[in-house]
Amino acid sequence: GQQLNQSPQSMFIQEGEDVSMNCTSSSIFNTWLWYKQDPGEGPVLLIALYKAGELTSNGRLTAQFGITRKDSFLNISASIPSDVGIYFCAGQNAFYNFNKFYFGSGTKLNVKP
Amino acid sequence: EAGVAQSPRYKIIEKRQSVAFWCNPISGHATLYWYQQILGQGPKLLIQFQNNGVVDDSQLPKDRFSAERLKGVDSTLKIQPAKLEDSAVYLCASSLVQNSPLHFGNGTRLTVT
Numbered sequence: 273g274q275q276l277n278q279s280p281q282s283m284f285i286q287e288g289e290d291v292s293m294n295c296t297s298s299s300i301f302n303t304w305l306w307y308k309q310d311p312g313e314g315p316v317l318l319i320a321l322y323k324a325g326e327l328t329s330n331g332r333l334t335a336q337f338g339i340t341r342k343d344s345f346l347n348i349s350a351s352i353p354s355d356v357g358i359y360f361c362a363g364q365n366a367f368y369n370f371n372k373f374y375f376g377s378g379t380k381l382n383v384k385p
Numbered sequence: 386e387a388g389v390a391q392s393p394r395y396k397i398i399e400k401r402q403s404v405a406f407w408c409n410p411i412s413g414h415a416t417l418y419w420y421q422q423i424l425g426q427g428p429k430l431l432i433q434f435q436n437n438g439v440v441d442d443s444q445l446p447k448d449r450f451s452a453e454r455l456k457g458v459d460s461t462l463k464i465q466p467a468k469l470e471d472s473a474v475y476l477c478a479s480s481l482v483q484n485s486p487l488h489f490g491n492g493t494r495l496t497v498t
Contacts (some may be wrong), residue, residue: 276427278427303484305486305487307489312491312494313491313492314389314476314478314489314490314491314492315428315476315489316489317486317487317488320486360427360428362427362487364484372430372433372441373430373487374430375420375427375428375429376427377425377426377427378426378427
């Protein structure tokens with residue numbers, strides 16, 4: 273299957289700091305999704321991206337669809353304790369399995385108050 | 386709008402026993418997915434339904450796993466017999482159409498002893 277590499281694997285930051293994480297694919301995707309998962313719960317959709325170069329915000333979160341179509345980025349500004357969790361990227365490749373979403377292994381975010 | 390419902394939330398069984406999980410997707414969502422999430426990893430697709438037909442089950446271990454969505458609404462996933470390596474969270478997700486974002490339930494945490 274498709275390989276999605278997320279980095280970093282984990283982050284420890286101070287409350288108020290900005291956070292950046294990214295996801296890269298071995299092939300072209302035409303949809304990128306970003307999810308957050310809290311312990312004991314299912315992933316919750318944060319942002320969906322459908323076009324190369326697209327930049328979309330959801331409150332303090334901003335995600336970008338890379339122009340190469342092989343990567344995506346998620347930024348969180350002014351982090352707060354409730355941002356703690358695991359962030360997953362997911363991508364879909366219309367040219368191979370257009371209906372299949374592949375997930376990265378996640379970035380675990382820890383925020384110190 | 387009610388979310389994706391899953392039951393049970395937790396299940397502990399011994400190896401070689403059987404177990405079944407149930408999922409009710411968001412109303413009107415045609416596509417239903419079962420994902421397996423092993424601790425520390427991203428979700429991995431097991432099977433995808435479009436209405437009551439299977440679209441992709443290439444990653445489903447068919448010698449022990451089975452799934453059905455008989456009336457195109459709710460779905461069950463069964464494991465028989467279970468192995469130790471089946472210990473994971475089983476996530477159900479649904480989407481309006483095949484390439485729209487996935488919405489997840491809170492999962493069933495399975496422990497095989």
